[in-house]
Structure formats: structure tokens, C-alpha cells
Amino acid sequence: MTTNDEKKEFFNEDREFQNLVKKAKRKTILRNVIMTCVISPVLLFTLYFVGAWTMKNKIEKESHYEGAWNAIQGANIQSNGTVYNHQFLSATSTEDFVKKIGNVPIPWGKREKQYTFLGTSKLIVSLGASGSGSVNDERIYLYENGERAIEFFHPSIPFKNLYDDRNALEEMNDNKLVEFAFSFDQAYSIQEVSKMFNKDDLAWYWVDTFSKEDIEEYKKDMKEIQSDHTIYGDGAYGFVYNESDEGIGFIQSLEMAKKEGMYKETAQEIYDNLTNNGKIKLTSENLNIIGVVVTGEAKELKKYIDSPFIRAATLGATTDKY
Template sequence: MSKENEFIPKDLEFEKLMKKAKRRSLIKMVLISLVISLVVLTGLYFIGDTVMKMKMEKEINLDLSWNGIVGANVEEQGTTYNYSPISATAKTKLVKKVGGVPIPWGEEEKVFTILGTSRLITNDGPSGSGSISDERIPLYYQGERVMEFYHPEVTYKEVFDDRELLNHIDEHSVVEMAFSFDKGYTIEEVNSIFKEHIAWYWVDTFSKEDIDEHNELNGDDQFTRGHTVNGFEAYGFPYNTHPKAMPASNFISILQMMKSDGGSYQNEANKIYNNITKNGKVKLEPKNLNIIGVVVTGKPSDLKKYNDASVIRAATLGATTNQY
């Protein structure tokens, strides 16, 4: 190779221009990518946020409806929402109305995310303490007694009657008490006896299989105590003093709605519907609801009026509070 061809003369100005153009092109591409990514992420965020709010609205409404038929003498007081960039928390307060006095009964808290997921933050449930050999260990929640119910077709080791406790409660207090009946009654029959102090009706939602299971559990000698239905597990509806109110119809409407589109409650709603209607053989209407218990509230002297009611098979004390 000749010396004159050994080195090709370089155009330094041209190289500078090329490098500058490459930098500009690279910066332009980066900026365009950032803008596109920002637009896409913003769009996905708003889509996720919209889906989250729609899901939250639907689930909270379903929870509201379901809480209207489960939980003895428990009602929702309101829901508050707390939002963050990627999630939202819905906190629902529950109360009991005992003799007109509201008693806090815990909270239900759910977390929703823009990914379309939801999660229930569970609260502590009812608990009790005692010896394994005790005939009965009353349950407590929020510092108050939890009512128990006894199904009329289940045989228990022992059926308890807490009406004697009314003699030891101050007359300035108001209390709630669950009365379990000896059989199923119509709403009209129940009202004729307890209307003055009814707060809530317990509806028979048991199937024959449920009754057999409870009988089996209560007949098991390995368990010294009876297997009852606590207030958290009971289904029913509240009493309403308004002359045009139809709480039983509301119970039926909620059940029918949940049966067709009840989200996580749909399977349970279907089971209850089938149990009440005997798998479609009985029409679901107020007159066909079997009321197997009630919650009554008032002063101790008010509830003592039912000491001689022959329909009462069992009585368990619930929450108590000062009337004033």
C-alpha cells in the first residue's frame, strides 16, 4: 500500500455534524418514547381507577344488601372511603339498636386496587374463655354478650334460659335478648305476642341436611357444649315501626337479587332460597316465612313480661347499655 493512501483525510466538521444529528435523533426518540409511555400509563391508570370505583360501588352495595339480612339486630351506620393513587379503602361501621340506643358493633374494611382486585380486612370475631369442661362458654364481642339461637328441630345437650339474669340488671339499662321458639310461626303470630319490643326476626333458613348436621354435632360426646347459631350467623330482618314498611318483603327482594347477581354471596343466597322454598315447591312470600325466633330489646322490666310466653324454648342475653 502506498504511503499516500495509508491515511484518508478526515472531515472533522462533517463528523461533528453527524454526531450532533445522532444525539438529536436519540434525544427525540427518547422524548417520544417517554411521551408515549406517559400517555399509555396515564390511560391505563384512569381505566384501572374507573374499574376500581365501579367494582367498589358494586361490592359495597352488595355488602349493604347482605348485611340487611344477616346478623341479629345489626345494621350498617355508614361507609367512609379513603383513596390513595393506586387503591381505595372502604370502611363500614356496624351498630346495634338496643332500646333505641346505638351500640358500636365493629367495622368491615375492604381494600380495592386499580388492578381490579379487592380484599376484606377481617376483624376479630366473637370469643369466649373458660374450661373445656364448662357446660357453656358465653361469647363476647366489642365487650358485649353475643346472642345465641336454638333451632326448634335440633336436639341440644342443654337449652339455656337467660331470663333469670334480668333480675340482676339495673333498671336504668336497656338490653337485647334472643328468644328461640319451640317451632316456626308466622309474622302475624309473632307480632301478636312480641310486637311491643321486637327488634329483629330470625327466619328459618335450614335445610333437612343442615338440621341433621346440627343434630349430629350436638349428639357428639366429644363436645361437652351445644352447637348453637350465634348472632353473626343468623338470617332474618329487622322490625320496622313505620305503618307502610314491609321488612319481610325487603328480605325477600334482597334474597332474590342476590340469587341472580350476588357476587360472592350468590351461592349462599341460592342455598337459602332453595331451603325456604323447599326447592321451589313453596312460593317465596312473607306469609310463607317461618319465624323461629326474635330479638327483643328494652328495659329488664319490659322483657320480664315474656317470662311466661309458652312459645319461647330458649333465651340468651345479648348486648346491654345504659339507657341514658
């Protein structure tokens, strides 16, 4: 039989063993806590660093390709710079656009995008022209920040109504700064256009990026809706006038935009139209110019009132010289 002393000894040994187990558990817990405290910040920093690097690359890449796209889309519209607002796990970009009427910049909308640490992005705000009127109206004007938005007329499309706002120049103060979109009666080369206009008046060239299928689709749409289908300036493709460039920048920007980015499919389609699906080489000599944007003082632009090569003319933004 087990004596009382043996029982006490057994229980003492059992308590000592339990204490050792508890002590070992405390050490394990303490070690795990210490490891967690050391590893977690390192892990979080690593994840933050990778996320920040991914987001930075995303911003730089998209800004690069979208910059190329902005250089060809939008008649006489230029980026006025981008501001980035960085949060903990995301960033927001705000890009402002302007039109230059003479040398005076006029605000022309903005674009906001959001980027995340996961390498994704989405468009938040992209403000554009808006207007109001009835579908039965002969003409519905579009406005941006209270200014008129220009329209173009393709020379191969038989419009019912060809707008000509040039007479408005007679009613303006001679020193008023004005923007006009002139649509041509046919396609001209860059060199031919440069001889038609005073270089101080030229602001932007409208390039014919339409395929035969595009033209037929336009004609079909106009027939179905029984209304003219003009091309608004914000959606036109071309390039800013530069006496020494002559369309080279347009080609370079288009080739860049079709490589990557949210506009690459549209850029590729434009490139295919201009090269007849790769059958011809895209050079500035074979760019067809079907319209221009001119800006300047009203009194200076009056000289184009009777120009026979202008098929249609629409008034755009206006501002005071001083």
C-alpha cells in the same frame, strides 16, 4: 499512487460523514426523548384512569351486594356506614357495625377491605365475637366489646340444655336497656309473631333458613362432640323488624345477594332452602319465623318471662338508658 492531498480530502470527507451521522443520532435521540416525555405521561395517565375506573367499579359493585348481604346476616346488627381511604394504587374501606338497644347504638365490630387498581379485593379485618372457657364447661359465653353475644336454638334440634336468661331481668335496674334473643318452640308466621309481642319491643326476626340436611348435620355434630351446638347471633339470618315491611326487604336483599359478590353461594343456598330448590315461590307469607330479638327497658321485657312459646332466651348487650 494516492497523493497526500487526496488522503487529506478523503479523511476530511470521512470526518464530515461521521459528523453527519453523529448529528443524525443526536436528532434521533432527542426526538425519542421528546416522544417519551410526551407519550409516557399520556400512557401513565391512561393506565391510572383505567385502574381508578376499575377500582371504583369494584368498590361500588361489592358495596352494593355486600350491603344486601348485611341486611340479612347478623341478629340486630346494622351497618353504621363505610369510610374509604384512597391511596395511589389502592383503597381501603372500613365499615362499622352497631347494635341498637332501644335507641342507643352500641359498637359491634368492623370490617376492613383492600381494593387494588387491578380490580381485586381482599378482606383485611373482620372482627367478631370471642370468648374463653373450657370445652368441658356447660356454657361458654361469647362477648363483643365486652357485651354478651346472643345465641339461638332451632326448634327442630333436641338440645341437651336450653338456656333461659330471663330471670336476670329481676336482678337488673328497671331502666336498664336490654337485648334478648328468644328462640321459639316452633315456626310461626310473621303475622303470628307480630301478635305475640309489643311492636315497640321487636327489633329483629330470625328466619328458618335450614334445610332438612342442615338439621341432620347439626344433630350429627352435636352427637359427635357431645355438646350443644347453638347458633350465634352474628351468624343468624333474618331481618330488622319493620311494621310496614313484613319480610319483603329480606326477600329482595337475598335475591340481590345471590347474584354476585363473595356471599353469593351462601345466599343461593339459603334461597334454595327457602324455595325447596325452586319448587315454591318465595313470599313473605311462607317465611317461617323461629325466633326474635327484642330490646327495651328491663321492666318492660319482664312481661315475656312466662311466655309459653319461648323455648329459650339468651341475654345479649345491655346499656344504660341515659
